[in-house]
Structures are given as structure tokens and as C-alpha cells.
Amino acid sequence: MKPKRTADSALAKKLNRAVVIDCIEKYGALSRADIARLTMLSPSTVSSIVAELVDLGIVLESKGTAASSGGRRPILLDLNASASCAAVVDVQVSRVLYGVVDLAGKPIWTAKEEVDLSSPEATFHQVFQIVAKTLARLPRTGAPAAGIGVSIPGIVDTNTGTVIKSTRLKWKELPLANRLEQEFSLPVYVDRDVRAAAWGERLYGLARSADDFVYVMVGKGGLGAGLILGGRSYVGARMQAGELGHMTVDIHGKECSCGNTGCLVTLTYPAIDEVRRYNEKDPIIDCAAIGILNLMNLLDPELVVLGGDIGQEPAFVEQVEKVVQERTFLTPRKNVRLVASQLGEIGIVLGLAGLVFDKFYWKRAFGNVG
Known part of the structure; x- marks a missing residue:
């Protein structure tokens, strides 16, 4: 029985450590008492874990502001x-x-350029070159790289980093992670853009306190959903969860590029790109709103975050919220929360970075620690 108790103790320690790190990552600078309160771990457990994290250089201590009562300033803890x-x-x-x-989720620098869609090979070559020049600037940051993260619109096998299919990029069965790892000798994590955006909202956006929420991306690429259920990203058995745009809404409708007929995206794309021109109720917005409503009725999430270049438009958000309040099955209706993302497109890269740290940095940091 002793080996089993030892194994259970080691597992509990790892889980508690992950809970503490997640708490600091989500809420920023906290005292030990704050962490104990938020995680419901005992003060002694928190102190032990924090001491380990400080010794490893992962967490830094700093003096907080003085208490209003004039007492001692608390020691605050934040990620290094x-x-x-x-x-x-x-x-x-x-x-x-x-x-x-x-590691604290702050962009050191970002850049943007037009994508080359002239051919699948040209797009891959561009991504390859961008990774190369990004890594070339790493020494200037002073921080060692945990890995590389790439997000794309399409279906991704997150276990292997293979792009199963991306209609927009015309990629199919592309072992993207493997090819980048071979060239750059760093671990690579590849995921769907909307899932990365959802993770960004969980870590740094409006969904920090939500364990069950949906991020809906609406833009030129169509409609997609990132699902966070039980505090974890839900990808589905075939890595295809969240294909909101391919929800069948009209069995006699138009043929979709996926081969089905009557997909939601056939009613909203490319017309969804014209939403900016409308200030009043528009049938295109209603179609998208019904799809979002169906998702809400199915999953009963705490929160729905709207993102994407169209999803954050005030006219779109207002009309979707109106449709949801009029038609939702969920009760009480006043508790149905639907908000526009405040992170914008940077939320995708923040979430992607968080996923890279989860997959690679934390495992390496504690590889030899029980």
C-alpha cells in the first residue's frame, strides 16, 4: 500500500501545483492568503507550493500596497x-x-502582414519564414523559448500538430508541427484559431471566472466556436468540435463547400462581411444569431463571448443579444450573458502562447520535481 500512497501524494502535489499556477496566471499578483482563498487549498499547502515556485524562479515576490488599517504590506506573488x-x-x-x-501573458512584440494565398505551398513557405524571423529576434527578449505556437482556420489534430483540413488555406493532411520542429528544433503546438481565442479569453479576457463558456468567432472566414467545458478546451473525439458554421439549418438549402446542403455558413457567408453596413435588424445577423442561440440552448454555458472582425461589431452584438433574449430556452433569461470580446485579435496569440506554456514549459519545469 505504501507505493500507492506515495504515488497518490505525488499526483496530489502536481495537481495542487497546477491549481496554484493557474490561479496566479488568471488573476495576476496575489498574496498567499488570496491564493488559499481562491483555490480552497490550505495555507500550509499554498506556502509549500509557493516556496517551490520561488526557488525555481517561476514566481517572483514583491511588496504590495499598505493595508488601509496601516498593517504590514502583504507579499504579492506573480509569474516571472x-x-x-x-x-x-x-x-x-x-x-x-x-x-x-x-510567461505572464504580455506581448513582447507583435507584427502583422498580408497572407499569401496564391498556393498552399506559398502559404506554408510564408509561415515558415515568419517563424524563422520571429525566432531570430528571441535573443533580444532575454527569455528562453518554451516553444512555437501556430493557429489556423481549419481542422487540427492537436495531438500530432497535423492540419487535417483547412479549406481557406487549401491545406490537407499537412504535418505542420513535425515540419517546423525538424527545422527549428523547438516543440511546436498547432491548434484551431477559435480554440486559441477561447483560451485567451479564459486566461486574460472576460471569461477568467467562467469554467463553462463558448467563444464564437464571426468573420470573413465564416463562423466557428471554441468550447471551454469544465475549465478545459473541448475538442471532440475527432478534433472537430465547434463547427458552428456547418450546423444544418435548411435541409433544402444551398450546397456548402463541405458537401452538405443548408449549412449555416451558406446563409451568412460571404454576406456576413456586409454587416458593418447595417444599423438596423438584418436577416443575415438573425441567421447567425439563431446558430449561436442553438449552441447556447444545447450547452447551457455561463457565458458566450463574441469575437472575430465581424463578431465584435456593435450592430451584430446588439442584434444577437436581442434574438437570444427573445428566443432562448434558458431560464432565467436575465442571467444569459453574451458579451463582445475586449481582447480583439491579440486574444488569439495570447491564448496560443498560454497553450504552448501548458504543453511544453510547465512539463519541462517540473519534469524532475515530484
Whole structure:
């Protein structure tokens, strides 16, 4: 029985450590008492874990502001931003956004350029070159790279980093992570753009306190959803969860590029790009709103965050919220929360960096620690 108790103890320690790190990552500078309160771990457990993190250089201590009662200033704990960084690249149909993000979730620098969609090979070559020049600037940051993150519109096998299919980029069965790892000798994480955006909202946006929420991206590339359920990114059995645009809404409708007929995206794309011109109720917005409403009725999330270059437009948000309030099955209706993302497109690279740290940095940092 002793080996089992030892194993259970080691597992509990790892889980508690992850809870503490997640708490600091989500809320920023906190005292030990704050962490104990937010995580419901005992003060002694928190103190032990924090001491380990400080010794490893992952967490830094600083003096907080004086208490209003004039008492001692609390010692605040925050992630050591210079402990690591991630090189991140988000590829969209209109542009490529890339840069470096530190361990505390702050962009060290970012840049943007038009995407080359002249051929699948040209797009890959551009991504390859962007990764190369991003890594070339890493020594200037002073932080060692945990890895490389790439997000794309399409279906991705997150276990292997293979792009199963991206209609917009015309990629199919592309072992993107493998090819980049071979060239740059760093671990590579590849995910769908909308899932990276959802993770960004969980870490740094309006969904910090939500364990169950949906991020809906509406833009030139169509409609997609990133699902965070139980505090984790839900990808589905075939890595295809969240294909909101391919929800069938009209069995006698138009043929979709996926081969089905009557997909939601056939009613909203490319017309969804014209939403900016409308200030009043528009049937295109209503179609998208019904899709979002169906998703809400199905999952009963705490929160829905609207993002994407169209999803954050005031006219779109206002009309979607109106449709949801009129038609939702969820009760009480006043508790149905639907908000526009405040992070914008930077939320994708922030979430992508967070996923890179989760997959690579934390595992390496604690590889030899029980």
C-alpha cells in the first residue's frame, strides 16, 4: 500500500501545483492568503507550493500596497515574465499576426502582414519564414523559448500538430508541427484559431471566472466556436468540435463547400462581411444569431463571448443579444450573458502562447520535481 500512497501524494502535489499556477496566471499578483482563498487549498499547502515556485524562479515576490488599517504590506506573488516566452503565429485568410509573448501573458512584440494565398505551398513557405524571423529576434527578449505556437482556420489534430483540413488555406493532411520542429528544433503546438481565442479569453479576457463558456468567432472566414467545458478546451473525439458554421439549418438549402446542403455558413457567408453596413435588424445577423442561440440552448454555458472582425461589431452584438433574449430556452433569461470580446485579435496569440506554456514549459519545469 505504501507505493500507492506515495504515488497518490505525488499526483496530489502536481495537481495542487497546477491549481496554484493557474490561479496566479488568471488573476495576476496575489498574496498567499488570496491564493488559499481562491483555490480552497490550505495555507500550509499554498506556502509549500509557493516556496517551490520561488526557488525555481517561476514566481517572483514583491511588496504590495499598505493595508488601509496601516498593517504590514502583504507579499504579492506573480509569474516571472522573463522565465520563458513563446513564439506565436496566427494565420487568417486576410493576414498573419505573429510575435513573442512572455510567461505572464504580455506581448513582447507583435507584427502583422498580408497572407499569401496564391498556393498552399506559398502559404506554408510564408509561415515558415515568419517563424524563422520571429525566432531570430528571441535573443533580444532575454527569455528562453518554451516553444512555437501556430493557429489556423481549419481542422487540427492537436495531438500530432497535423492540419487535417483547412479549406481557406487549401491545406490537407499537412504535418505542420513535425515540419517546423525538424527545422527549428523547438516543440511546436498547432491548434484551431477559435480554440486559441477561447483560451485567451479564459486566461486574460472576460471569461477568467467562467469554467463553462463558448467563444464564437464571426468573420470573413465564416463562423466557428471554441468550447471551454469544465475549465478545459473541448475538442471532440475527432478534433472537430465547434463547427458552428456547418450546423444544418435548411435541409433544402444551398450546397456548402463541405458537401452538405443548408449549412449555416451558406446563409451568412460571404454576406456576413456586409454587416458593418447595417444599423438596423438584418436577416443575415438573425441567421447567425439563431446558430449561436442553438449552441447556447444545447450547452447551457455561463457565458458566450463574441469575437472575430465581424463578431465584435456593435450592430451584430446588439442584434444577437436581442434574438437570444427573445428566443432562448434558458431560464432565467436575465442571467444569459453574451458579451463582445475586449481582447480583439491579440486574444488569439495570447491564448496560443498560454497553450504552448501548458504543453511544453510547465512539463519541462517540473519534469524532475515530484
